[in-house]
Amino acid sequence: MVIKVExxxxxxxxxxxxxxxxLEVQQGEIFGLLGPNGSGKTTLINCILALLKYDKxxxxxxxxxxxxDAYDIKRDIGVIMQNVAVFNELTVYENIDYxxxxxxxxxxxxxxxxEEAIEFVGLxxxxxxxxxxxxxxxxxxxxxxxxxAHKPKLIILDEPTVAVDPQSRNNILEGIVRLNKQGAxxxxxxxxxxxxxxxxxxxxxxxxxxxxxxGTKEELKSMINIGEIVSVGSVxxxxxxxxxxxxxxxxxxxxxxxxxxxxxxxxxxxxxxxxMDLLRKENVDYGSVYSQLPTLNDVxxxxxxxxxxx
Amino acid sequence: xxxxxxxRRIIKKNLSQLLIYLAVFIGLAASLLSSxxxxxxxxxxxxxxxxxxxVDEADSSILTEGLKAYLERYANMVDVKHDxxxxxxALFFEDVDYILRIPSGFTEDFMAGxxxxxxxxxxxxxxxxxxxxxxxxxxxxxARFYLANIPGISQQELVAQVIDDLSVxxxxxxxxxxxxxxVGDNITSFFNYMSYVLxxxxxxxxxxFMMVFNQKxxxxxxxxxxVPLRQQNMQILWGNLIYAVVCWxxxxxxxxxxxxxxxxxxxxxxxxxxxxVFTLVALSISFMVGSTLNSRNALSAxxxxxxxxxxxxxxxxxxxxxxxxxxxxxxxxxxxxxxxRFNNEIINLGxxxxxxxxxxxxxxxxxxxxxxxxxxxxxxxxKQKRQTWEA
Numbered sequence: 001m002v003i004k005v006e007x008x009x010x011x012x013x014x015x016x017x018x019x020x021x022x023l024e025v026q027q028g029e030i031f032g033l034l035g036p037n038g039s040g041k042t043t044l045i046n047c048i049l050a051l052l053k054y055d056k057x058x059x060x061x062x063x064x065x066x067x068x069d070a071y072d073i074k075r076d077i078g079v080i081m082q083n084v085a086v087f088n089e090l091t092v093y094e095n096i097d098y099x100x101x102x103x104x105x106x107x108x109x110x111x112x113x114x115e116e117a118i119e120f121v122g123l124x125x126x127x128x129x130x131x132x133x134x135x136x137x138x139x140x141x142x143x144x145x146x147x148x149a150h151k152p153k154l155i156i157l158d159e160p161t162v163a164v165d166p167q168s169r170n171n172i173l174e175g176i177v178r179l180n181k182q183g184a185x186x187x188x189x190x191x192x193x194x195x196x197x198x199x200x201x202x203x204x205x206x207x208x209x210x211x212x213x214x215g216t217k218e219e220l221k222s223m224i225n226i227g228e229i230v231s232v233g234s235v236x237x238x239x240x241x242x243x244x245x246x247x248x249x250x251x252x253x254x255x256x257x258x259x260x261x262x263x264x265x266x267x268x269x270x271x272x273x274x275x276m277d278l279l280r281k282e283n284v285d286y287g288s289v290y291s292q293l294p295t296l297n298d299v300x301x302x303x304x305x306x307x308x309x310x
Numbered sequence: 311x312x313x314x315x316x317x318r319r320i321i322k323k324n325l326s327q328l329l330i331y332l333a334v335f336i337g338l339a340a341s342l343l344s345s346x347x348x349x350x351x352x353x354x355x356x357x358x359x360x361x362x363x364x365v366d367e368a369d370s371s372i373l374t375e376g377l378k379a380y381l382e383r384y385a386n387m388v389d390v391k392h393d394x395x396x397x398x399x400a401l402f403f404e405d406v407d408y409i410l411r412i413p414s415g416f417t418e419d420f421m422a423g424x425x426x427x428x429x430x431x432x433x434x435x436x437x438x439x440x441x442x443x444x445x446x447x448x449x450x451x452x453a454r455f456y457l458a459n460i461p462g463i464s465q466q467e468l469v470a471q472v473i474d475d476l477s478v479x480x481x482x483x484x485x486x487x488x489x490x491x492x493v494g495d496n497i498t499s500f501f502n503y504m505s506y507v508l509x510x511x512x513x514x515x516x517x518x519f520m521m522v523f524n525q526k527x528x529x530x531x532x533x534x535x536x537v538p539l540r541q542q543n544m545q546i547l548w549g550n551l552i553y554a555v556v557c558w559x560x561x562x563x564x565x566x567x568x569x570x571x572x573x574x575x576x577x578x579x580x581x582x583x584x585x586x587v588f589t590l591v592a593l594s595i596s597f598m599v600g601s602t603l604n605s606r607n608a609l610s611a612x613x614x615x616x617x618x619x620x621x622x623x624x625x626x627x628x629x630x631x632x633x634x635x636x637x638x639x640x641x642x643x644x645x646x647x648x649x650x651r652f653n654n655e656i657i658n659l660g661x662x663x664x665x666x667x668x669x670x671x672x673x674x675x676x677x678x679x680x681x682x683x684x685x686x687x688x689x690x691x692x693k694q695k696r697q698t699w700e701a
Contacts, residue, residue: 049534068533075536085527087316089323089518094316101312102535146531 002027002154002185008057010043017043018262019209030180032200034187040209041189044152045158051163078152084129084143103150117149127300137168156187161296173199193296212303226294227267234287235261241282248274311413313542317395317549320519329510335507339500360385360438363409365392376469408432408439497569501581501653502626504561505646508589509617511557514594516550517609520600558589577656584652587674591645591681599686620646645677
């Protein structure tokens with residue numbers, strides 16, 4: 001086991017940021033921590049890294065208790081903070097060299113690792129650039145390079161794709177998967193459910209410092225009673241036809257607004273076919289139709305009654 | 311030493327800004343040196359003759375004529391009417407500096423060994439009149455000596471003996487350590503101005519690094535690493551110390567370039583020691599500024615306010631003797647005051663012994679005391695900041 005958190009409580013005055021939270025991260029996982037802004041993800045990460053004092057609970061990493069002076073544990077951890085933490089006065093190369101130098105003393109070894117990190121994040125053409133000259137995406141890549149250059153066994157990424165363009169985001173996500181394939185265990189926090197779905201092997205959804213659900217994405221989706229969501233665009237329906245749709249098998253929710261129909265079906269067979277047959281029988285024309293499987297947002301919505309991005 | 315390496319690189323990045331302050335100082339020092347070259351040295355002595363009105367009411371005896379002849383060596387005799395108004399006018403319009411009136415009966419009284427009285431009038435606060443007083447006294451005292459020891463000596467013999475005796479001159483060579491420092495005032499100004507540059511360079515350099523390194527995200531990120539906190543702090547401390555010592559050394563090298571061997575004179579070497587003590591105090595001021603501020607613009611402003619403010623108040627740009635009592639009393643809370651006072655006083659100290667040096671140890675002690683107090687405040691600020699982050 002790489003990380004074990006037991007019954008963790010962290011309070012800021014009267015506010016409970018982390019509320020009796022326990023988790024376990026296994027070796028080789030990409031463990032996703034998903035939750036809206038302010039749900040306690042960063043506080044949890046800071047507690048795990050011993051940057052914050054907590055009120056109750058135990059944290060161990062690699063089987064040893066994690067403390068501010070547990071330098072032997074810290075040697076094997078790579079950290080990519082939510083805010084880009086680099087020196088504006090140092091170049092890309094110098095920044096990576098500085099952070100790598102916090103773990104690796106040997107100059108030749110460090111040089112090799114820095115070169116590899118630059119190559120890994122694709123900053124070869126920008127090695128002599130100062131951070132202020134980099135775009136948001138390149139800056140995030142630099143932030144990642146600073147965190148992974150020393151080849152850590154455990155990499156903790158706290159919202160590494162905030163304010164990043166889609167191309168850079170894909171680049172970053174692909175990089176994280178590659179790091180995992182190279183043997184690193186990853187803890188990835190985000191409020192972007194698509195990212196977490198895309199790369200994480202196990203996901204924990206948290207809100208208000210409490211665990212909402214934990215499991216693989218399939219396990220999480222199976223926890224809710226939504227089979228698929230069918231959306232029909234540019235459709236003209238009367239009240240009778242809407243009532244008929246509501247009576248379809250497995251239809252749990254029907255919304256009709258601005259000529260767009262959204263039908264949420266519980267798990268079951270031929271839900272989409274049943275709806276199409278009905279529209280054909282009723283001679284209803286439509287512009288588009290597509291079916292969507294439930295997302296983690298639907299999971300979050302089901303458990304908390306609010307959207308992930310609320 | 312990753313923290314130390316980062317320190318060096320950050321200073322290197324800010325080198326151009328730091329060099330501006332250094333250039334200003336070099337400009338100031340160069341102008342001081344050029345003004346010093348035009349100042350005549352104080353080591354050459356030459357007589358200045360007083361304009362003397364010699365009013366003899368004693369019927370021009372041999373004795374008074376002898377006195378007059380003797381005084382002509384040191385004074386230019388000016389003919390003025392002997393009436394009181396003419397004499398007063400001559401003194402007022404500076405035609406004469408000194409009026410010596412020999413009263414009637416003077417020669418008889420003197421030769422008889424009775425007390426005599428000469429009447430003198432001179433311009434107020436005239437140093438040269440004191441010089442003439444000394445010569446008159448010298449002549450009369452020597453004459454009295456012969457009169458007392460050679461009974462029946464004639465006026466002629468007496469005057470001849472006295473003039474002969476007083477003609478003997480001894481060559482005097484002034485041997486003084488201060489003589490080596492022929493740019494005394496300038497080198498004091500050089501060291502005094504140094505406090506401004508040291509403060510500016512240190513606040514800007516150390517302040518920049520401390521401010522950058524204490525950014526919450528960077529600090530947190532570094533705390534996640536496997537370099538122990540104590541080791542990180544030691545690297546910061548060494549970085550600060552080395553930077554401060556390098557700044558001091560640059561100033562000393564500059565001193566050697568501008569003043570050459572004068573820098574090896576004892577008082578100047580003590581001023582260099584004083585500058586080193588001040589450098590350590592400036593280091594603690596910079597440490598506090600860097601630990602308190604979060605913005606670069608604020609740092610530039612604070613650098614100017616602190617360095618210029620202290621230097622104006624404490625007598626760097628305006629000499630301390632020209633500052634008001636209240637200003638000086640207030641200035642005593644700043645280390646610059648004690649630093650400048652040390653420099654101003656050590657250069658005028660004739661001989662440097664343990665007893666005479668004691669007050670100067672006090673001045674350096676005051677600086678160090680203030681430095682330690684500032685450092686303590688800085689450490690409290692840092693601790694509070696860290697506790698706020700961890701809370």
